[in-house]
Amino acid sequence: MLILHRAERTDTLADALAEVLAHPLGDPMRPEIVSVPAAGVERWLAQHLARRLGAGAGDDGIAANIDFTGPPRLADAIVAAVLGDTRLNTSGSLTAPDDPWRAAELTWPVLRVLDDRVDDPALDVIARHIGAGDTSSPRIGRRYATARHLAELFDRYGRSRPSLIADWAAGHDLDGAGRPLRDDLAWQPGFWRAVRAEIGRPHPAEDLAAVCDRLRTDPAAGRLPERLSVFGPTRITESFRQIAAAAAVHHDVHLFVPHPSPRLWADLGALVDPDSGNGVPPRRGECELPELRNPLLAGLSRDLQELQLRLAPIVDRDLHHVPRESVLGDTALHVVQSGIRDDLAPAPGLTDTSDQTDTSDPTVSADPSVEVHACHGPERQIEVLRDRLLHLFAADPELQPRDVLIMCPDVETYAPLIRGAFGQAGLPHPAFDLRVRLADRGIRHVNPILDVIVGVVELAAGRVTAGDVVDLLGAPPVRTRFAMTDDDLDLIREWLAHSNVRWGIGVAERARYGLERFRQGTFDAGLDRIALGVVAEEADDEWLGTALPLAGVESTGIDLVGRFDEFLDRLGRVLAELREAAPAHRWAETLIDAVSSLTATEPAEDWQRAQAIRMLSEAFGDTRPVEPEEVLRLADVRDLLSALVSGRPTRSNFRTGELTVCTMVPMRSVPHRVIVLLGIDAEVFPRVQRIDGDDVLGVDPLVGERNPRDEDRQCFLDAICAAQDALLVFYSGADPVSGRRIPPAVVVSELVDTLTGLTGVSPVRRHSLHGFDARNFTPGGVPGIAGPFSHDASMLRGAEALREPTRRVVVAAAEVLPAPERTPDTEDIDLATLIDFHVDPIVAFVRQRLGARIPDDDRPHDDQLDVELEPLDKWGIGDRFLSRMLTGVSIGECEAAELRRGTLPPFAFGTRELRAISRTVTRLYGVVEPLRTGTPTTLDVLVRLPDGRRVHGTVGDVFGDTVPAALVRPTYSKLKAKQQLSGWITLLAVAAAATQGNAAARSVDSAVLIGRAPRGGGTSTITLRRPADPVPLLHDLVRLRDEGLRRPLPLPLEPAYTFVENDGPGRRSTFSLANARRNFDDRFGAAHDPYVKLAFGGDVLAEVDFDDLLDGATPDHRTVGGVELPMGDDEPLFAGLARTVWVPLDEHREGT
Incomplete structure (x- = not known):
């Protein structure tokens, strides 16, 4: 007999199942067969039965000897049993044999x-x-x-x-x-x-008719137990339906179907043809369905209606179970569930108006039993969920985390956010004490060894970039295997960057791209440099073969070099094997070898290794070679592993006492006091129906066949009916960047409109963009919550800060600090410090006076092989060449070293770049070398200023055996403001020392600056002549520094230089200022300097205009720090400062 049990609630069905199971089978040792649709249902059902079976007055029952299995495996086992191919296990339960048709x-x-x-x-x-x-x-x-x-x-x-x-x-x-x-x-x-x-061998479907005939005619066919139970299906395959109907002739087959509406069952039952259970089902478009009044029941129950159409003709007995106690009340949730049960239509004309309201709209329902939360993106959804759950727990002390189920259609997206918001013990938020169990994430997120193996296969399919390899080395199992610490990984990243490793273990990876003859930039080449750097110095030209020693590799790093070498050797061997097509058993051996050679775990986590090896063995079938055997390529294995590590819910992940987070399927009909539906956004739920053109079923479906979109709608309906006390729905109702309203998913709209029509109020709560919005901390600021909504203390501080009067942005340029206290350490001024100040007074104020530093934007390590060098890279090569040539190294030796450094693009691209740089350096050297006559001299200078302070420093590169001598300053850079001002201040110090008795300094007549020409590949020479009276000029620069340490001077280097270059007799300062403004606003101008932004805008992200610098002035701005500035009354301070610094230099400059 086929007995159908139906009820609106799954717990009522579970009670009915307990009553059935309470009557023992004829063989007490034979297990009960109970088929369940998902692992989550199995765990809940086992716990529920344990509270009913064998229980006394309390909940002290026990559930044992029950064989839970899925409908497909049960059907396979019955077919195999009838055909005589079943193996009975020791307990006598049905076990499906290995089926090649799975x-x-x-x-x-x-x-x-x-x-x-x-x-x-x-x-x-x-x-x-x-x-x-x-x-x-x-x-x-x-x-x-x-x-x-x-x-x-x-x-x-x-x-x-x-x-x-x-x-x-x-x-x-x-x-x-x-x-x-x-x-x-x-x-x-x-x-x-x-x-x-x-x-x-035949397909089981070929034998299905014969199997069903035997089940109908032979009571002993398959030695089936006298009772079979199927719990909780909302869709049954046609093959299972036929087997169940045939088995019911001589056995009791109990189907426990959650069905939300007796009214729907009766209305649809009147349309069912009693003879439609035989033969092929009708096509989906040809079946007749009743017209329903309730929008939720009409829009979400297609799966259940088709199930009834296929089951009703074969059901022998239909039992409708009602709960022992009424579970319906007058809350919004119970109103919705009653409307679904009785097929009630919402009041006409009442729809949700929350899209035009804010969070405090009085038309928003204060009933907490159904809430729809519209948030700004996934992150905000998690924040709101966290606070909402805390309110629920506070309002009901009996509510426990195990009573709450969070279902999310896109668990992988939300899992990291959930991990960050819950279960972080020791952090100052009450939700961090709530432990969360993510029930059905992909296995690679649970077993890091499998994640490593997937990563290795992805590496083999790609270029094996430096970043990817270091990421793999940083994976916990690999770190453990090679004993890597955080400091080790940081040092390896530094080595790889300095040795110019880009991609490829060796030339094998390059061959696929036609670059097998270019070894530079591979790990092999970089490791040669690193290892050679342990025993040799780069500056000594002690290269070996094609490897140049890497500077900075300390002897203490020898062990790390060895471990890194071992890792690369093992990884390279595995990658080489992965790129070759091979039989399946060879792939299994290679991947299992990768597990052994690249990973290790702590003893307590050794299960990860065992699980990884077992799953890899199973994925590739029998690991022993067989004939014939299919040959797999790397792309095939990538697809195989992708399926292997996809989400796999297990029984142990559900009902653990923690907050459970899972996808929509495993627990959708399991009752919980609080059901949370998270991330129900239109683009992900219900799933978009894309018809597979190769799917015969999808092209022209029959009644009862699977439709993913209808399945998602049924999941949503099941979740509504499974909620006992509260249903919370979260979706992204606004764009977190633009604030644009985003319409909800269709199923959410149907829920909102239905509830609004039934109750007259909307369940939608629209939340603020940020957690620190004042409404989150205002009693009643969020509907349904009498007190403050948020529990986040850090967000409270932000809200309090927003409520305070707007504070004035402190702009350093508007403040004047007291002069630094003079001490023996500050009495004398280092020449290098003075130069650093005038090269960039604004940076110097922040660094020298405030003792602060704005972090530089780290230049990311480039994993690409460049076909053209960046300007900074060209400068670095040229600067190295020029410096080494000035020490006597030939240009050929410089080129040979650079080829081994690995900085150049491949082949002709690198040759072209190298030749261009060499030509420029050779020209510069040809100009510089004649000026470097005699023995180079280093001068110690000490200048006493009129105020008693002294300027001291060391000046090198003084050349000339006869009088006059000169400071010779070659550079691969173009001779811009920085090079000129640095040379000028150095010359002033030497000249001033000469006037105060420094005999060696008296011979220095000039400073000669040699660099690249502003345009083209030529050279440029500037000669700065010694002034007649250098001490006052040097003193003015020192006094400007004194003032510049009290407040930032509006004196950015390049704009000031541009101003003076365009200034002069007969020219209006407005013309010079316009040119300076253009320089300031240039793409690489001072307007984009974070130090300028901080000093004149109050923040490193502030927008600073040139006028912000021109506005800076003192009450008597013609005098700064005791220095009389050459400027008119209507001219800005910037003009006077620029002339004070640059006009003396300009008057003593020759050449361009």
Whole structure:
């Protein structure tokens, strides 16, 4: 007898199942067979039965000897049992044998047939899809994915439309419903028959009719137990339906179906044809469904209606169970559930108006039993969820985390956010004490060894970049294997950057891109440099072969170099094996070897290694070589591993006492006091229905066949009915960047409109963009919460700061600090410090006076091989060449060293760059060398200023055996303001020392600056002549520094230089200021300098205009620090400062 049990609540059905199971089977040792749709339902059902079976007055029962299994495995086991192919386990429960027609096992024979018959003209469309005959085609990577897809289709055909498989097995190319296949699908029957021949045994669907006949005629067929139970299905495959109907002839088959509406069951039952249970189901568009009044019931219950259409004709007994105690009240949730149960229509004309309201709109319902939270993006959803749960726990001390279920259609996106918001013990937020269990994330997020293996396979498919390799080395199992610390990883990153490693372990990775003759930039080349740097110095030209020693590798790093070398050697060996096509068993051996050679775990986590090895072995089938055996390529293995590490819910991940987070399917009908639906956004839920053109079922579906979009809608309906006290729905209702309103998913709109129509108020709560909005801390600021909504103390401080009067932005340029206290340490002024100040007075104020530093933007390590050098890289090479040539190294030796440094682009690109730099350096050297006559001299200068302070320093590069001598300053840079001012101040110090008795300094007549020409590849020479009276000029510069340490002087270097260059007798200062302004606003101008922004805008992100500098003045701005500035009354301070610094230099400058 087939007995249908239905109820609005799953816990009521569980009670009914307990009553059935309370009557023991004839054989007390035989287990009860209970089929469940998901692991989460299994865990909950086992716990629920344990409180009922064998219980006394309390909840002290026990549930044992129950065999929980999924409907597909139960169907397979019954078919195999009837055919005499079942193995009974020791407890007597049914166990399905290994079936080559299951999707996972079926992939391999499909792959073999695909390879064998790819030249068949009938399979031309597949041959083109997988790039058959061209191993270099990127389409060849679709081979395994195509085979797996076909295997999944064939598996689905057998379960959902067994008549199709029967037709194909009989040689009829039909769709299983009496119609010929479309032309674009006509290749499938012949291909399926070839797969059947390859397997060598019939498909279970071929035997389905015979199995059902035996079950109907022979009570002992399959030695089935006298009772079978199926709990909680909302959709049943056609093959399972036929088996259940046949088994019910001589056995009790109990179907426990959650159904939300007795009214719907009665209305639809009146339309069911009693004879429709026989034969092929009707097509979906041909079935008649009742017109429903309740929008939720009408829009979300298509799956259940089709289930009833297929079950009703075969049901022998229909039992409707009502709860022992009424669970419905007058809350909004119970109103919605009653409306669904009784098919009630909402009041006409009442719709949600929350889209035009804010969070304090009185039309928003204060009933906490149904809430729809519209937030600004996923992060804000998590913040609001966290605070809402805390309020629920505070309002009901009996509510426990295990009573709350969070379902999310996109767990992978929300999982990191959930991890960051909950379960962080020791942090100052009450939600951090709530432990969360993410129930069905991908296995790679649970087992880091599998994550490493997937990462290694991805590396093999790519270029093996420096960043990816270091990331792999930083993975916990790899770190453990090679004993890497955080400091070790930082040092390795530094080595790789300095040795110019870009991508590729060796030239093997380069060969695929035609770069096998270019070894520089590979890990092999970089490691040679690193290892050689342990025993040799870069400056000594002690290169070996093509390796130049890397500077800065300390002897203490020898052990780290060895461990890194071992890691690269093992990784390179694994990657080389992964790039070769090989039989499946060889792939399993290679990946298992990678587990052993690249990973290690602590003893307590050794299960990770065992699990990884077991799963890899199973994924590739029997690891022993067999004939014939399919050959797999790297792209095939990538697809295989991708399926292997996808989300896998396990029984132990549910009902652990923690907050459970899972996708929509595993626990959708399991009752919880609080159901949370998170991330119900229109773009992800319900899933967009994309018809697979290769799917015979999807192209023309029959009643009862799977439809992902209808399945998602049914999940939403199940969740509504499963909530006992509260239903909370979260979605992104506004863009977090633009603030633009985002419409909710259709199912959310239906819920909101239905509830609004039934109650007259909207359940939508629109939340602020930020957690520190004052409304979150104002009692009643969020509807439904009497007190403050947020529990976040850090956000409270932000809200309090916003409520305070707007503070004036402190702009350093507007403040004047007291003069630095003079001490013996500050009495004398270092020449280098004075130069640093005038080269950039604003930076010097922040660094020298405030003792602060704005972090530089780290230049990321480039993983690309450049075909053209960046300007900074060109300068670095040219500067090295010029410096080394001035020490006597030839240009050829410089080039040889640079070729081994690995900085140059490959082949002709690098040659062109190197020749251009060498030509420029050679020209510079030709100008500089004649000036470097005699023995270079280093001068110690000490200048006493009129105020008693002294300027001291050391000046090198003084050349000239006879009088006059000169400071010779060569540079690969162009002679811009920085080089000129630095040379000028140095010359002033030497000249001033000469006037105070320094005999060696008296011979210095000038400073000669040599650099690249402003345009072209030539050179530029500037000569600065010694002034007649240098001490007052040097004193003015010192006094300007004194003032510049009290407040930032409006004197950016390049604009000041540009101003003076365009200034002069007969010229209006407005013309000079306009040119300075253009320089300031230039792409690389001072307007973009964070120090300028901080000093004159109050923040490193502030927008600073040139006028902000011109406005800076003192009450008597013609005198600064005792220095009389050459400026008119109507001129800005900037003009006077620029002339004071630059006019003396300009008057003593020769050349350009």
